[in-house]
Amino acid sequence: xxxxxxxxxxxxxxxxxxxxxxxxxxxxxxxxxxxxxxxxxxxxxxxxxxxxxxxxxxxxxxxxxxxxxxxxxxxxxxxxxxxxxxxxxxxxxxxxxxxxxxxxxxxxxxxxxxxxxxxxxxxxxxxxxxxxxxxxxxxxxxxxxxxxxxxxxxxxxxxxxxxxxxxxxxxxxxxxxxxxxxxxxxxxxxxxxxxxxxxxxxxxxxx
Amino acid sequence: xxxxxxxxxxxxxxxxxxxxxxxxxxxxxxxxxxxxxxxxxxxxxxxxxxxxxxxxxxxxxxxxxxxxxxxxxxxxxxxxxxxxxxxxxxxxxxxxxxxxxxxxxxxxxxxxxxxxxxxxxxxxxxxxxxxxxxxxxxxxxxxxxxxxxxxxxxxxxxxxxxxxxxxxxxxxxxxxxxxxxxxxxxxxxxxxxxxxxxxxxxxxxxx
DNA sequence: CTTAGAAGTGGACTACAGTCCGATTGTGCT
DNA sequence: AGCACAATCGGACTGTAGTCCACTTCTAAG
Numbered sequence: 001x002x003x004x005x006x007x008x009x010x011x012x013x014x015x016x017x018x019x020x021x022x023x024x025x026x027x028x029x030x031x032x033x034x035x036x037x038x039x040x041x042x043x044x045x046x047x048x049x050x051x052x053x054x055x056x057x058x059x060x061x062x063x064x065x066x067x068x069x070x071x072x073x074x075x076x077x078x079x080x081x082x083x084x085x086x087x088x089x090x091x092x093x094x095x096x097x098x099x100x101x102x103x104x105x106x107x108x109x110x111x112x113x114x115x116x117x118x119x120x121x122x123x124x125x126x127x128x129x130x131x132x133x134x135x136x137x138x139x140x141x142x143x144x145x146x147x148x149x150x151x152x153x154x155x156x157x158x159x160x161x162x163x164x165x166x167x168x169x170x171x172x173x174x175x176x177x178x179x180x181x182x183x184x185x186x187x188x189x190x191x192x193x194x195x196x197x198x199x200x201x202x203x204x205x206x207x
Numbered sequence: 208x209x210x211x212x213x214x215x216x217x218x219x220x221x222x223x224x225x226x227x228x229x230x231x232x233x234x235x236x237x238x239x240x241x242x243x244x245x246x247x248x249x250x251x252x253x254x255x256x257x258x259x260x261x262x263x264x265x266x267x268x269x270x271x272x273x274x275x276x277x278x279x280x281x282x283x284x285x286x287x288x289x290x291x292x293x294x295x296x297x298x299x300x301x302x303x304x305x306x307x308x309x310x311x312x313x314x315x316x317x318x319x320x321x322x323x324x325x326x327x328x329x330x331x332x333x334x335x336x337x338x339x340x341x342x343x344x345x346x347x348x349x350x351x352x353x354x355x356x357x358x359x360x361x362x363x364x365x366x367x368x369x370x371x372x373x374x375x376x377x378x379x380x381x382x383x384x385x386x387x388x389x390x391x392x393x394x395x396x397x398x399x400x401x402x403x404x405x406x407x408x409x410x411x412x413x414x
Numbered sequence: 415c416t417t418a419g420a421a422g423t424g425g426a427c428t429a430c431a432g433t434c435c436g437a438t439t440g441t442g443c444t
Numbered sequence: 445a446g447c448a449c450a451a452t453c454g455g456a457c458t459g460t461a462g463t464c465c466a467c468t469t470c471t472a473a474g
Contacts, residue, residue, distance in 0.1 A: 041335075121335055125332065125335045128248075128328055128332045128379055128382075129379060129382065129383055129386070131379070131383075132379075132383040132386075132387075156393050156396070156397070157396065157397045157400050159384075159389065159393075159397065160375075160384065160389070160393065160394055160396070160397020160398060160400075160401070161397055161400065161401055161404075163375055163380060163383075163384060163397075164374075164375040164397070164398065164401040167371075167374035167375035167377065167380050168367075168370055168371040168374035168375075170374065172335055172336060172338070172339075173370060173374055175335075175336065176336055176338075176339040176370075177366075177367065177370060179336070179339075180339075182366065182367070186363050186366075186367065187367055189363070189364065189367070190363070190364045190366065190367020190368055190370075190371070191367060191371065193364050193367075193368065194367070194368055194371040194405065197368075197404055197405045197407070198401065198404050198405065200404070
């Protein structure tokens with residue numbers, strides 16, 4: 001391999017420069033280390049930049065803001081869930097009735113959030129509206145909207161119901177309930193019931 | 208009236224000093240003025256303090272943080288809704304079946320939020336978890352939990368479902384949908400449907 | 415290898431939320 | 445009216461998110 005191979009990505013825009021890629025890794029590694037050591041909320045982006053040995057401007061150039069950094073750290077997990085929804089086995093993937101798929105999604109998503117609740121919260125609450133600007137959120141919302149329409153819901157209502165299904169899955173809500181004394185199992189059960197209620201009749205009547 | 212009358216409040220703790228009360232009014236008035244003039248998001252608490260002619264420390268002493276100031280401005284409206292829920296006519300007040308009351312509440316609450324969405328958002332998103340620390344939120348949640356239990360939901364599920372009913376009513380969610388092109392009527396209709404689905408069968412089967 | 419210009423860098427800078435404490439001002443009592 | 449004390453005031457101070465731009469480094473083409 002005499003030179004850097006062309007390595008055409010997925011029809012990529014220009015391509016990332018080598019030093020930029022190196023810095024990105026350094027930043028992500030540093031963030032992971034610090035979050036593990038001190039807790040997500042106690043780490044400033046100055047500290048991440050220092051630990052990574054890069055300037056603060058570099059962190060912001062790469063990730064935009066705190067929310068972007070958190071989203072990047074969660075990226076792999078999200079991709080896995082997206083793959084499972086699009087190509088995996090039922091009931092999460094194609095094949096099951098839409099209502100079942102939607103219920104399975106809420107469960108799978110909830111498990112993801114419970115894996116790193118503070119990190120997800122940071123990605124969602126870094127600034128007002130941050131949650132809705134993240135690419136992944138649009139994906140979840142679109143997916144649920146489609147399933148609701150397939151299940152017979154009129155399109156305009158389906159959009160709002162998709163939002164309503166996602167709203168209580170926000171990390172901020174989940175953590176608030178845990179802080180209030182609820183345990184994870186109770187929250188999971190309650191949210192499963194919520195999804196069933198929203199999708200109930202339809203799943204069996206129209207499915 | 209030779210001296211300040213005793214004026215025993217509702218079995219009050221010590222009582223508020225005269226200058227403190229005066230400053231509180233000045234701050235609330237200044238905030239109202241600035242929010243109206245420049246928009247909620249463009250006003251800093253420094254600016255509020257300056258406009259009110261008091262020091263910054265005074266603003267924080269009185270209201271704790273941004274969220275507290277917003278909550279104070281919304282206070283009157285919230286009290287009115289609380290009164291209507293506890294003592295007003297059905298379906299919001301006592302008398303109607305619990306499911307009907309809960310549905311009526313989501314509608315009434317939504318109207319309140321739509322009156323000052325940015326202000327409500329500020330009170331809810333000033334810091335992570337701010338929404339759940341506000342006294343009013345606990346009231347709404349408790350109210351819905353009670354109604355759900357009356358409607359036959361087991362208590363542990365009712366707690367989580369109450370959260371799930373409130374979650375999509377967060378100002379941040381509503382504004383995100385408006386920004387995404389939805390109109391207020393569509394969101395209202397969708398959230399009404401959501402409430403009906405969560406409360407549906409129960410209202411008629413068990414009510 | 416050289417070179418031109420795009421892409422990336424880093425740290426000084428701004429603005430804002432929230433804290434702290436010495437100075438000030440009401441309040442209740444005599 | 446005068447006093448002692450506690451509540452309140454206000455602005456200087458700290459720490460953080462996010463911006464900006466003069467400077468450096470990489471890449472690709474000749």
